[in-house]
Amino acid sequence: RLLIVDFGSQVTQLIARRLRELNVYCEIHPFQQVDDTLLDEMAPKAVILSGGPASVIDADSPRPPQKVFELGVPVLGICYGQQVMTQMLGGQVERGDGTAEFGRAWVVPTEERIDLLAGWFMDGSGREQVWMSHGDHVAKLAPGFAVYGTSPGAPYAVTADLERRFYAVQFHPEVHHTPNGRTLYENFVKDAGFTGDWTMGAYREEAIQKIRDQVGDAKVICGLSGGVDSSVAAVLIHEAIGDNLTCVFVDHGLLRQGEADEVITMFRDHYNIPLIHADERDLFLGELTGVSDPEVKRKTIGRLFIDVFQKHANEIEGAAFLAQGTLYPDVIESVSFSGGPSVTIKSHHNVGGLPEKMGLKLVEPLRELFKDEVRALGRELGLPQSFIGRHPFPGPGLAIRCPGEITPEKLDILRKADAVFIDQIRKHGLYDEIWQAFVALLPVRTVGVMGDGRTYDYACAMRAVTSVDGMTADYYPFSHDFLGETATRIINEVRGINRVTYDVTSKPPGTIEWE
């Protein structure tokens, strides 16, 4: 296995992600916990020193144990990792007053090519795009090291001691903006003798062991939303601790057609996981009567959700942990890579603050994973593909797809129209190409003519977008035939709608949801 020593970079998890993509098993350990004992126990086949916010010039800056360099295995230092390695092995690092470098940069190779960069500089331009984010820089190489790549702001962009197999780069090969970064990792792990035989099945075993170690004999509560993340978390935890897990499924009446039944059947009947079905539809719809402001809707739902969840969770005696399907992007979302401030466009409905309020500790077994990895883990756990491949669904549910005041009648119409739209998308084999698709019921009535009569019914908007992460999105280019056929089906099959539109707004400037 491979050890990643974490010096606190916001993108350390991405290193792990790149390695998992190469089917290499790795463990991230915070630098404070990496000592000689851990190195002996783990006996890593390679070590990566991550980036981090500190400056090696400061006296108390974090360091790995010297032993890392005595193991006889390849070591790769990234950014801060490069600097700490240089410093500890006898080189010099300077404070980059005024020469800090952030963002895109181009590395060019020196005359001698190294295997670490095999596959780089192939596009004819003679250079390779990388992502830099550093203030300090290497000023003098450590003995044994040479330079193998430079950039305008980093004359020591790539350095190495080939004899000892120590490699160091000033840029971040793990981020998306270093397009060929994956190749660099591939070369590194090959050098270390990894064969790429590690799988999601192995991850599952490790995750189960970790949950057992953390939770012991204690009881765990898990809030199930019907989404992929909480479902995978629940099934995984159930494998780890059996019936010491109880799930709480809050039905707020804002779910899609058939969704509540599906969740209950799957968890209770198929997986035999203890499940409390909190049918609180009347409470939520009652409190939402007369509410039309989107933020008030979200806040009302969020507040009620916490109350209700707490009420039902209190029925579970002796619970000490709350399980959450937090993913890695949730962990980094608040601190963007550029470090820029982020503004609240919409307040996201979540259960933040709940663990403290209830005096529960958190279990977050998916914290290191990205969405597609969660899906792979779900498949590994035997969750049906139809469930795993599902589009994301927002916590406040249909409430934010029904602009204006919500009524049971409107929700009923919306559910039916949404089900027709999704059915059409599935029938045409388009579901997996689309990030998210749904119908929004508009708070306007329009005049139409059906048969011999005049109608005065609701209009709706179909929305379907492609996206990688929900942060930006584009509308899906359905054929006109598809749009026409679907509009006809909705009007014929759903009483209460007599006009169908298709939303062709991208994000930005639009958002995916209508509220």
Ligand code: XMP
């Ligand atoms: P927007 O509408 O902001 O949505 O472009 C981006 C993604 O986030 C989902 N979304 C939410 N998810 N609670 C959630 O759990 C919320 O309050 C919420 N609002 C939006 C939305 O469905 C899309 O995938």
